[in-house]
Amino acid sequence: MQERDPEFWQRMLEYLPNMLAALLTFAIALFRGLQDGGPWKKALLGALVCTFLSVGLFPLFQALADRYDLAPSVAIAPCVFLGFLGTEWLRNKADDIYDIVVGRWRK
Secondary structure: OOOOOOOHHHHHHHOHHHHHHHHHHHHHHHHHHHHOOOOHHHHHHHHHHHHHHHHHHHHHHHHHHHHOOOOHHHHHHHHHHHHHHHHHHHHHHHHHHHHHHOHHHHO
16 A cells, blocks of 8 residues: 555656656647647547557657756657647658558559
8 A cells, every 4th residue: 555655655756757748748639639620539539649659658768868868858848749749640650651661562
């Protein structure tokens, strides 16, 4: 139980940058989806997709920041940028990559 573990809150503070990146990405993707005139359901699902992508890529961005001697908080910016671009941009890029990689063998 967390009230019996004296280091519980210390470990939770270690995940604070991850949670901050996820929260910012979700909020920006949600508001971006609503601003584009989409319905709530589509904006919410798009925000969740962007959040899952940023949570998965955040350790990579942190490792790159460590490699180039940058502050760990620099890793939050690419995650938020993913939320700003949105799922439409990600889907278009995935389609382009699919056409390049798989499309040449399907002809």
